[in-house]
Amino acid sequence: MCFKASLRDILTTNPDKIYTGSSSFQLQTGKMIFKVIILVLAFFAGKSFAATDKVICYYASWGATREGNGKFVPEDIDANLCTHVNYAFVGLNDDCTLAVLDEENDINQGGLKRVSALKEINPNLKVLLSVGGATAGAGAFESAGNDPAKLDAMAQSAIEFFETYGYDGLDVDWEYPQDKATFNKLLSGLKAAFEPKGYLLTVAVNSIPGEVGGYDIPEMTKVLDLINVMTYDFHAMWGGFTAENSPLYGGDNESDWQRENRNADAAIRYWLDGGAEAEKVAIGIAFYGHSFILSDPNKHGLNDQTVGPGEPGPYTVNLGSLGYNEICEFHSNGTVVFMDDMKVPYLYEGDFWIGYDNEESVTAKVQYAKEKNLAGVFIWSIETDDMHEFCGEKNALLKTINKEIKN
Incomplete structure (x- = not known):
């Protein structure tokens, strides 16, 4: 449903014209619907919603001190x-x-x-x-x-x-x-x-x-x-x-x-x-993910068993974690699965697995x-975004x- 009329337009509309049916019941129903619309619009007109901006x-x-593509x-x-x-x-x-x-x-x-x-x-x-x-x-x-x-x-x-x-x-x-x-x-x-x-x-x-x-x-x-x-x-x-x-x-x-x-x-x-x-x-968004080494590369879903955290990336150098830039540069051939219930993806490649955020x-x-x-x-x-376009x-x-x- 799309409303193009302003609140003023609706308030000045004759309610008898909202419904054109011939019976008294239909006309009264139309008037009732009109009154509900007025109440709802008046409520929201008095509300103040902050812009999400x-x-x-x-x-x-310390990103400035990293080497190579991590700098x-x-x-x-x-x-x-x-x-x-x-x-x-x-x-x-x-x-x-x-x-x-x-x-x-x-x-x-x-x-x-x-x-x-x-x-x-x-x-x-x-x-x-x-x-x-x-x-x-x-x-x-x-x-x-x-x-x-x-x-x-x-x-x-x-x-x-x-x-x-x-x-x-x-x-x-x-x-x-x-x-x-x-x-x-x-x-x-x-x-x-x-x-x-x-x-x-x-x-x-x-x-x-x-x-x-x-x-x-x-x-x-x-x-x-x-x-x-x-x-x-x-x-x-x-x-x-x-x-x-x-x-x-x-x-x-x-x-x-x-x-x-x-x-x-x-x-x-x-x-x-x-x-x-x-x-x-403000809600936080991570430009990195947590990585694992799979116990069995053939079992690569969520909640599958691991033998430990993934190796540190060459730029962020954190055990069990990679920046999005490192994921894009070094795991571009991995398989990405998006979890519809959690609204986040994971990626697996061989015995490597990482849960992270994408576009x-x-x-x-x-x-x-x-x-x-x-x-x-x-x-x-922000310095772990894909600055060098490995993901796109x-x-x-x-x-x-x-x-x-x-x-």
Whole structure:
């Protein structure tokens, strides 16, 4: 059904003309239908739905130090395909001031400034410093949350970084807070310092907040500009069976617990039901997959037995994981199977198996974000897209996301 008339047109229409049947019953039925349409349209006219328009691109800055086809420097970022670029990572000193982690890459080679210079290409682009990460300790974050002097030092240090390097805010990637009060104080203190100057404050958070104790979702939502839910790493090498990295939905052959917890839909619903505002939530999209070595190459389906994780890729160098760029370059002859229930693919080739995301699955995730009226999507991480066209179009995943966002 397609409505071309405006709400005003319908409101000013004579209901007697909606139905042209001759009987009194038919006319009354027509009038009743008309009244229902009026009520529904009036309801939606009063509703406000946020646009799903954010494409938040995490840039793993060490991509600039990789060799060969894995090398990805700031100028390789397409500034027109991201609304935000999060520079990963900076750290925290013992006094809670921000710390440069790779002076050669970040400062001497100009990594920090070269990323902020992307705003010259796209003036609407926001660039943020991402502090923390999976390998960062929790001690400095806890100190800042519990010591007002250190919290002020962290905030003022961040502002100095913003002013020196041309950044628009801070992304807090604490993996993971255990105490709600501590995390609340950290975020509230940073927001109080940033807001008068117009700086943004965002976070990267665990996909299943029930597994950690440190998220007071309603309070976080009050002070944050964006909440990036890390909807990946749901399954990996530890199970002894092939498994998807970032399924959108639970699988038909999974347990009830897995379907309720180990997929992106379950995670997003958890955050929304917990009090997060949809227009501040971004769903995570992984530009990598988890790989396995099959016990029997002839048994290559989901949940088939493995002997261990796949070998590290030459660029990302992570056991049991490959970037999308590595999948495209080194496994272009593999067989791809798309899981209609989970909305993600897997690939097998000999005894190699990997669960990952491709153009079809990232399209489904963007569609999901729009259905839920989320802020948008975020990507970990853009330097592992197919930059050298081994799968087809250059940067196909990021372009597919943008195409679907604008569809």
